[in-house]
Amino acid sequence: MLKLWLTPLWLLALGVTLGLAILALLFGLLWVLNRKAAEGVWAAVSESVLMPILWLGVGMVALFAFAYPQMPTDQVIESLWRLPSMGTQTVTQTIEPRSEDVEVPFAMIAEEVVAYRIESDQDLRVAAAPELAYSRPAAVVQGGEPYEWNTKSKLPRGLTGEVDAVYLTNDGDAPANVTLSFTSEARTPEVKQIPITALSVVGIVLAYLAVRLVAPRASTISAATAKEAISQPLFLLFAIGGAIALVCYIYIPYNTFGEDVKMLKDSGLSTIMVLSILFAVWTASVSVADEIEGKTALTLLSKPISRRDFILGKYLGILWSALLLFVILGVILMGCVSYKVVYDARETSNPTPDWQLCNAEMVSTAPGLVLAFLETGMLAAISVAISTRLPMLPNLLICGAVYVLGHLTPLIVQSGVGQNEFVKFFGRLLSVVLPMLDHLNIQAAIAGGNAVPFAYLGWVTLYALVYITVAMLVALLLFEDRDLA
Structure with a gap:
């Protein structure tokens, strides 16, 4: 029974292990070619939020090594080796x-x-x-x-x-x-997720280093902001509370006639998204609004740091700390979904499922985590813009209203078609000004096991990046003429 639901996590751990091995190889090459640059990279990583993420990766490596003797290793390695020819x-x-x-x-x-x-x-x-x-x-x-x-x-x-x-x-x-x-197709098609996981690990680290290379001052502020955010009791509260809630969802009887796994995925994704959004908005208020009100920002800007670096650094710091929360709770959610398949079969006296079914249910939650993170990034950008002018309480209220209206905008637009002109105009105005968060809300499809096309993820990611860029430009405009004295 343990082997059934642990095998999908082992495949995930194998992908993380390969990703870390690639990073270690790249770092070793850099150390040989340019030792000073390698020391700078290590210093940048060790002082950033990447360090806790890498420690989580080391934990996944330990899981891979511990479960290795019990897993279908030969079958997986053969399929992985044959994957390029498929x-x-x-x-x-x-x-x-x-x-x-x-x-x-x-x-x-x-x-x-x-x-x-x-x-x-x-x-x-x-x-x-x-x-x-x-x-x-x-x-x-x-x-x-x-x-x-x-x-x-x-x-x-x-x-x-x-x-x-x-x-x-x-x-x-x-x-x-x-x-x-x-x-x-590979005899074990589940191995397709291994290179995707490895590339994701490598991509996160390289993206951080690329941002640090392009905007070093903003990256310095983002590292300090992220470290301050994850050291706050709220981060620990959300991480532990979210983990406990996700585990409890396994044993809650949903009374859905065999659809409890879908309910677990939907509830888990919603929990992670709400906690991350609350954490991002709270961090923006504390990190931006409180520093402006407490004159800390004035001291910081007296150094060779521009207002643009200050705002961009604060936003990136919030985003990196939210990513850490996503990684922690996302891995726990995947493990809970995999175990839930076996648990439900045992509780309902159904035939014991195979590990491939556990893996399919677990992997289907990954697109939901990506979309939830994009939504968190959009609301964090809005929160940073608001924090340049307003304190925490108005920020929370406005972001809450944006969250609700962003999900209701398609319904408002549809209700205005061919009806009241004011409702039609108001709905179209909201659809232009506010983010269309409903495009990122596909929990029902994910919970139902429907595949999310990569093209859809790509277009939604592009939309989120465009909206984040606009929101950050607004934040810069609002902060540019803000009197800090």
């Missing part, structure tokens, strides 16, 4: 009339083939080895009628073991123009 391969060939056993190189493992399609304008026989075109053909293609096979087809696969080539026999009296298309 996908669709297409070959076009012309076969002379009445030709037998024309070899077409096509390296593959038959058991990895999930679908293939063969098109020919002449009658054609396809075999996996010479001299089998008539006795044991893999496929018989009628001229002008494509031959298709997939894992749902009732037809036999026709291929077995390792295949280096296929052999074509043209039964027609004219040359055959043949197109072969084979689609392969």
